Amino acid sequence: MGIVKIPIGPQHPALKEPESFLISLDGERIQEVGMRLGYNHRGIEKAAEGRTYTTAIYLLERVCGICSQAHSTAFIQAIEEVAAVDIPKRAKYIRSLIGELERIHSHLLWLGVAGHEIGFDTLLMYSWRDREIVMDLLAMLSGNRVHYGMNVLGGVKRDIDKQKQEEILKAVDILEERTKYYIKVATEETTLIKRLSGVGYISKEDVYRLGTVGPTGRASGMPRDTRKDDPYAAYDEVDFNVITDNHCDVYGRTLVRVGELMETYKIIRQLIKNMPDGDIAAKFPRKVPVGEATSRYEAPRGEDVHYVKGNGTDMPERVKLRAPTLANLQSVAKMLENNNLADVPITIAAIDPCFSCTDRMIKTVNLGNGSTNMFQWETLRKQGIDWYRREKGVDFAELNKKYADLRKVD
Amino acid sequence: MAIASALFNIIVFPGFLFLCLMGLIFEYVDRIIHARLQNRQGPPFFQPLADFIKLTAKEEIIPDEADKKVFKFMPILALTAAATAFFYIPLWSVNSLYSFTGDVIVVLYLLTIPTVTFFLGGWSSTSMYAAIGAVRTLTQLFSYEVLLFLGILSPMVLADTWSLTDSAIYYNSHPALMLVNLAGFFISLIALLGKLEKVPFDIAEAETEIVGGSFTEYSGRLLALFRMAIDVEMIVGASLIAAVFLPFGLMLNPVVAFALYIVKVCFIVFLLSVFRTIFARLRIDQMVKACWKYFAPIAFAQILLVLIVKGVFL
Amino acid sequence: MIRPGKMLREVLKSLFKKPATISYPAKETFTPDRFRGRLKFETEKCIGCKICMRDCPANAIFIEKVGEKFEATVYLERCIFCAQCVDSCPKKALHATKNFELAQLDKRRLKVKI
Numbered sequence: 001m002g003i004v005k006i007p008i009g010p011q012h013p014a015l016k017e018p019e020s021f022l023i024s025l026d027g028e029r030i031q032e033v034g035m036r037l038g039y040n041h042r043g044i045e046k047a048a049e050g051r052t053y054t055t056a057i058y059l060l061e062r063v064c065g066i067c068s069q070a071h072s073t074a075f076i077q078a079i080e081e082v083a084a085v086d087i088p089k090r091a092k093y094i095r096s097l098i099g100e101l102e103r104i105h106s107h108l109l110w111l112g113v114a115g116h117e118i119g120f121d122t123l124l125m126y127s128w129r130d131r132e133i134v135m136d137l138l139a140m141l142s143g144n145r146v147h148y149g150m151n152v153l154g155g156v157k158r159d160i161d162k163q164k165q166e167e168i169l170k171a172v173d174i175l176e177e178r179t180k181y182y183i184k185v186a187t188e189e190t191t192l193i194k195r196l197s198g199v200g201y202i203s204k205e206d207v208y209r210l211g212t213v214g215p216t217g218r219a220s221g222m223p224r225d226t227r228k229d230d231p232y233a234a235y236d237e238v239d240f241n242v243i244t245d246n247h248c249d250v251y252g253r254t255l256v257r258v259g260e261l262m263e264t265y266k267i268i269r270q271l272i273k274n275m276p277d278g279d280i281a282a283k284f285p286r287k288v289p290v291g292e293a294t295s296r297y298e299a300p301r302g303e304d305v306h307y308v309k310g311n312g313t314d315m316p317e318r319v320k321l322r323a324p325t326l327a328n329l330q331s332v333a334k335m336l337e338n339n340n341l342a343d344v345p346i347t348i349a350a351i352d353p354c355f356s357c358t359d360r361m362i363k364t365v366n367l368g369n370g371s372t373n374m375f376q377w378e379t380l381r382k383q384g385i386d387w388y389r390r391e392k393g394v395d396f397a398e399l400n401k402k403y404a405d406l407r408k409v410d
Numbered sequence: 411m412a413i414a415s416a417l418f419n420i421i422v423f424p425g426f427l428f429l430c431l432m433g434l435i436f437e438y439v440d441r442i443i444h445a446r447l448q449n450r451q452g453p454p455f456f457q458p459l460a461d462f463i464k465l466t467a468k469e470e471i472i473p474d475e476a477d478k479k480v481f482k483f484m485p486i487l488a489l490t491a492a493a494t495a496f497f498y499i500p501l502w503s504v505n506s507l508y509s510f511t512g513d514v515i516v517v518l519y520l521l522t523i524p525t526v527t528f529f530l531g532g533w534s535s536t537s538m539y540a541a542i543g544a545v546r547t548l549t550q551l552f553s554y555e556v557l558l559f560l561g562i563l564s565p566m567v568l569a570d571t572w573s574l575t576d577s578a579i580y581y582n583s584h585p586a587l588m589l590v591n592l593a594g595f596f597i598s599l600i601a602l603l604g605k606l607e608k609v610p611f612d613i614a615e616a617e618t619e620i621v622g623g624s625f626t627e628y629s630g631r632l633l634a635l636f637r638m639a640i641d642v643e644m645i646v647g648a649s650l651i652a653a654v655f656l657p658f659g660l661m662l663n664p665v666v667a668f669a670l671y672i673v674k675v676c677f678i679v680f681l682l683s684v685f686r687t688i689f690a691r692l693r694i695d696q697m698v699k700a701c702w703k704y705f706a707p708i709a710f711a712q713i714l715l716v717l718i719v720k721g722v723f724l
Numbered sequence: 725m726i727r728p729g730k731m732l733r734e735v736l737k738s739l740f741k742k743p744a745t746i747s748y749p750a751k752e753t754f755t756p757d758r759f760r761g762r763l764k765f766e767t768e769k770c771i772g773c774k775i776c777m778r779d780c781p782a783n784a785i786f787i788e789k790v791g792e793k794f795e796a797t798v799y800l801e802r803c804i805f806c807a808q809c810v811d812s813c814p815k816k817a818l819h820a821t822k823n824f825e826l827a828q829l830d831k832r833r834l835k836v837k838i
């Protein structure tokens with residue numbers, strides 16, 4: 001049939017979020033992969049500059065639905081470092097507890113999605129049924145299944161009393177039984193092992209060269225985990241292992257993630273046993289002093305880096321995020337060499353992509369003459385309004401007048 | 411009079427309309443078993459009929475560059491070929507509607523036609539997803555076809571006849587010989603999974619890889635006919651396996667035999683659903699390797715066993 | 725031991741268990757106590773400081789003086805149900821109820837007085 005170019009995305013049943021992979025095929029073998037990013041860019045970093053710190057927390061939390069506690073906590077840790085405020089110990093423990101519960105729900109979600117990509121729908125249904133236990137638990141603790149809103153400047157908002165701690169321990173016992181069953185299925189089911197082994201291979205040298213983070217890198221033997229290398233919140237008082245594996249392929253990534261689930265149950269039991277008494281929030285000034293800080297957090301997908309610069313008012317001067325998927329995407333093209341078309345969905349799903357976290361505007365390159373440009377906010381806005389008036393005949397001034405009573409004019 | 415009765419048999423019972431109704435009912439059975447095995451609730455009983463009616467009400471969109479005549483004709487060909495194969499299979503009596511020597515070969519040939527229509531329908535769509543799905547369908551055909559033929563034909567060899575009616579009569583008088591064909595039963599089930607394109611062999615219509623496979627560009631009434639053809643193929647395949655491997659109770663009272671027939675088809679559909687639930691999808695090269703390395707020797711062993719039993723004991 | 729069909733026993737056991745599906749809206753679904761739904765406002769306690777308006781991330785709540793008392797209007801299409809206004813209010817005049825079934829067909833109906 002010659003060389004066929006197939007687009008996987010932006011809209012495709014295999015991808016949960018839009019991203020474009022243009023794959024050149026010869027029969028079923030992959031020759032070349034071209035990637036384009038940016039379909040999910042929402043301008044969060046710019047939007048955070050016009051909001052106070054209190055409201056910016058809610059904005060940063062909504063960068064991603066599955067790792068919302070990760071982004072929220074990393075952001076708050078950076079602000080607390082700039083303001084040089086020490087938060088009480090109980091707040092640190094509660095933050096870590098919610099973070100670990102989020103890790104459980106994210107890894108169980110990944111297990112189901114991986115099952116769906118290889119056509120194993122039963123694994124999807126079973127693991128998502130067990131994930132409901134964690135979601136109900138998080139709803140009981142914080143009021144919502146995602147976007148918990150537990151963090152506040154100086155600590156946490158809601159306390160976890162003895163009765164809720166009992167519920168958490170009961171749920172963790174049930175989940176540990178089920179996770180042991182999934183480990184058995186993952187290591188003993190023939191069709192699963194056949195589909196996942198030898199797929200998406202990336203060696204240890206390439207992992208270090210391309211900067212892969214999280215379980216994707218740990219499956220190739222890279223022993224880096226931010227909870228151990230640079231402890232934050234309550235992780236310096238908890239004892240756990242960093243799970244690595246030597247398979248270097250998708251099967252190794254599966255084993256690393258279920259292994260991390262077992263470690264998480266250990267961590268949660270220690271956190272609840274050793275939770276200190278005390279306040280849950282410290283007093284925090286309304287205006288954050290001048291300064292800048294970087295904070296790192298081990299999100300379920302890898303290392304998440306936040307940078308905050310304060311300028312003495314109650315609004316941040318600059319916020320920058322580096323989500324873990326941005327670091328892992330570089331290695332997808334390397335992983336897909338010498339694989340079949342049937343391996344593309346599971347390889348992309350194995351880095352646990354969260355393209356909503358990823359897209360940040362860096363620089364635009366004009367493909368015609370190669371010149372580069374960085375847009376200002378006002379220029380971009382004006383360009384958008386002009387384009388709509390020219391191409392689609394939409395006049396925003398009229399629409400603004402028509403819906404004026406629905407908009408609050410400040 | 412004979413013509414009216416023949417027309418009634420062909421169109422209504424046990425012909426085309428009865429077959430479509432059975433197809434819808436057993437699609438519901440398959441879906442509810444699949445759901446209960448996954449600890450879910452499953453659809454209500456009228457869901458397959460509701461899907462069919464909804465699809466016929468939707469707009470048909472045909473790609474500009476597609477070959478329109480071939481594109482529109484393929485679903486009709488698939489449905490008629492699968493339905494025609496039903497007339498030669500003994501269902502609830504030893505006589506099928508029209509039987510003659512060699513009808514098992516005709517049934518197997520008619521069951522190959524839907525697969526070729528999937529290929530032609532996908533190829534004439536000129537969409538790259540459909541082209542890849544069409545090529546995969548043919549590659550799959552080369553793997554399971556030999557297994558299906560060997561599996562279905564070895565009980566025929568034991569019964570010394572090429573007619574399904576005579577084979578049913580033979581096994582009803584020597585019921586113990588049905589146990590010789592156990593391996594063939596297993597191989598035929600695997601091959602039927604491949605023909606119906608169900609997991610682990612649904613490679614040609616892998617939703618997460620190539621969107622819809624051969625059916626990507628089909629919509630509206632044509633897709634409704636294709637789905638009906640797949641349901642009918644499931645009933646025909648299950649009836650064929652029941653007639654060849656489980657032909658007991660065919661000489662009884664017709665009402666009892668009819669109930670027994672429904673039970674046999676339910677059993678085979680249950681086995682197909684269980685297989686659909688506990689496996690992941692294989693890759694095309696893994697499937698070809700598995701079929702030729704592991705299943706073909708079992709099929710050859712079955713034929714060898716049949717020849718030995720025939721030569722030594724009979 | 726690596727064999728195909730490892731999940732067979734578990735899957736056959738599920739045939740006899742109750743399905744894990746909740747037939748919402750025919751049956752009730754689990755809503756915890758701390759659930760943050762539609763807001764409730766007590767007009768006697770409000771002092772008109774407007775801290776809730778300032779701290780709302782979505783500009784969804786609007787306090788205005790009507791006669792002697794203060795009245796609150798909420799734009800339900802903007803509210804993200806974070807309950808920051810509930811925490812910020814110094815007089816505890818706002819509460820979060822458990823009502824989340826708020827869908828409407830007409831956008832103008834989503835501007836409610838609470």
